[in-house]
Amino acid sequence: MDYYQVEYTKYELAKLSFLECLDYLRLYEKGVDFFADSPLAFERALSKAFTITYARPFTHNDPVGGMGVGSISTGWIKKLPSKQRELHEELVGDGRNAMVAHLDIGKLLPLIFVKPGNRNDHIIDWRICSLNENSIDDLRALATAAHKYCFEHQGKIEPKIKDSIISYRQ
Template structure:
């Protein structure tokens, strides 16, 4: 696989991640009423899934055929309004890297209250950006912008891909 094919494929996989993010938001909107007994558990689960899926294209990937794949470009983030840029950084840096995929004790800021016996109480400052009625539109706009960027990158790369590898289905 040549470099252009790898790049094109990387952006296709990223687009799928951002479409998954949009699906999580739809599922949240439809499912929140069904989880009235444990609404916070549902919100946390959907938020974690969103964060992991959104941040996935921005993490380095393994090489393919000796070609370094890396993450997708973040140049497009500079074109976003300031609030969306901050949201992107919060989801990728703090959300994925410190709170979801890894547990960064400094970010969690745990306070543990020791009691007699084997059980202890603890409080975590779990500051993960959550899907809720206040955030859903911002998350949708960010995932849509990321998907659009990937689509534009593919349009730029497509002419560089050999016609012999492009499948034309009837």
């Protein structure tokens, strides 16, 4: 297994994640009127999907062919405007790692009202970025910047790849 093929593949999959994020933003724009009867459920579902998909390339990957893959670089984030850097940290840190993909009681700070039966009332301190009309432009700018970085990084790797087809199928 060639290191550059693994690295190129990691960034190709990251690009797909960021394109999916942009799809969620377009879906929000198109579907917000369609889901007018349950706007909070629609917003929450897309916010969770966006958060998980955006954070996916920044989480550890299992080794491939004896090589550690890791996550994509975060060095490029330092070049972003401070608002986008904070948004990235919110999505990956508290968003994905503590509130969406995991249930971190210390971050969610649940207040649960125990009732007879299986219908307890609860309040959760849902402090992740919600995909809505106030955040959509910032989320789009962040996902676009991430996609652009991956594309540029692949451009540096591509001359070092020996084959035109990269495959991990056995």
